[in-house]
Amino acid sequence: MRTAVTLCRVPEAAAGPFVFHDSLDVGFAKAKAAGFSEVELFLPAPGSIEEILKLQDTHGLGIAAVGTGAGMVRQGLSLTDPDPEKRRAALNFVISMIEFGGKLGAPAILGSMQGRWGGDVSREQALQWLAESLRVAGETAANYEVPFIYEPLNRYETNLINRLGDGADWIESESLHQIVLLADLFHMNIEEADIAAALIHAGRHVGHVHFADSNRHAMGLGHTDLRPIAGALKQIGYNQCLSAEIFPLPDPDTAARKTIEALTTFSQLSLSLP
Numbered sequence: 411m412r413t414a415v416t417l418c419r420v421p422e423a424a425a426g427p428f429v430f431h432d433s434l435d436v437g438f439a440k441a442k443a444a445g446f447s448e449v450e451l452f453l454p455a456p457g458s459i460e461e462i463l464k465l466q467d468t469h470g471l472g473i474a475a476v477g478t479g480a481g482m483v484r485q486g487l488s489l490t491d492p493d494p495e496k497r498r499a500a501l502n503f504v505i506s507m508i509e510f511g512g513k514l515g516a517p518a519i520l521g522s523m524q525g526r527w528g529g530d531v532s533r534e535q536a537l538q539w540l541a542e543s544l545r546v547a548g549e550t551a552a553n554y555e556v557p558f559i560y561e562p563l564n565r566y567e568t569n570l571i572n573r574l575g576d577g578a579d580w581i582e583s584e585s586l587h588q589i590v591l592l593a594d595l596f597h598m599n600i601e602e603a604d605i606a607a608a609l610i611h612a613g614r615h616v617g618h619v620h621f622a623d624s625n626r627h628a629m630g631l632g633h634t635d636l637r638p639i640a641g642a643l644k645q646i647g648y649n650q651c652l653s654a655e656i657f658p659l660p661d662p663d664t665a666a667r668k669t670i671e672a673l674t675t676f677s678q679l680s681l682s683l684p
C-alpha cells in the first residue's frame with residue numbers, strides 16, 4: 411500500500427491541513443522516520459528538480475502528488491475567474507506545476523484553483539471554462555505519462571462539483587481524458603450520503619485518496635468508519651496512494667503517528683475483507 415504525508419512550504423497556508431511545514435530536507439526526514447513511503451508536496455511554485463531528486467534518493471521516498479493551491483492562496487487565481495487574463499494566469503500556473511510534477515513522475519492536483527460560479531458567471535459557464543482548462547491539463551499531463559487529479563470539494567469551498575459521483579459523471583460527459591478524481595474523505599464526509607457507495611459509483615475514475623477523518627484530523631480522531639471505505643476501495647481495485655492531508659493536531663509528529671496506526675488498521679481490514 412502506498413502511503414503519503416503532506417509537506418507544505420507555502421507560508422500563506424500555515425494554518426492549512428498539512429502535517430509538516432518544515433524545510434524540504436527536514437520534512438522528508440520526518441516523513442521517512444514516521445513510516446510513510448511518499449510525500450505530497452504543497453509548494454509556492456515549481457521547485458528544484460535536482461534538490462527533490464536528491465532528497466528522494468537520500469530518504470527513499472516517492473512523490474505522491476504536487477498541489478496547485480498556492481496559485482489561489484498566494485495570487486488569488488482560479489480557472490473560473492470572470493477575468494480572462496486571470497483565467498489564463500491560473501492555467502499557466504497549473505501547467506507549470508503539472509510539468510514540475512511530471513518531471514518527478516508525479517501528478518498535480520487541482521483543488522481550490524477550480525474556483526466557483528456566481529455574480530455574472532453562471533454555473534454552466536464556469537463548468538465550461540473548467541472543462542476547457544482540464545483538457546489542456548490532461549494533454550500536458552499525458553506528455554509525462556501521469557494523470558491530472560481533479561478534486562471535488564465541499565460546498566463551503568466551491569459550488570461547482572461537490573460529490574464524487576457528480577465528478578465522475580461530469581468527466582465522462584465532457585469526454586475528459588487523463589483526468590482522475592481525488593476522493594478526499596473529509597470533503598466526502600460533508601457531502602456524501604454514503605462514502606463507500608460514492609467510491610464504488612466513481613469506480614475507475616478514483617486516482618488519489620486523501621486519508622482524513624471527519625474533522626480533518628488524523629484518521630481515528632473523528633467518527634469516520636474505515637471498514638466500508640476499505641471494502642469499497644478493495645471492490646474498485648484501488649491501488650494508488652492514501653495521503654494524509656490533515657491538520658497537524660495535536661502536533662505534527664502525533665498526527666503522523668496516528669495516521670500510520672490508522673493505515674495499518676486499514677491494511678488489515680482490507681486483507682480481512684472478501
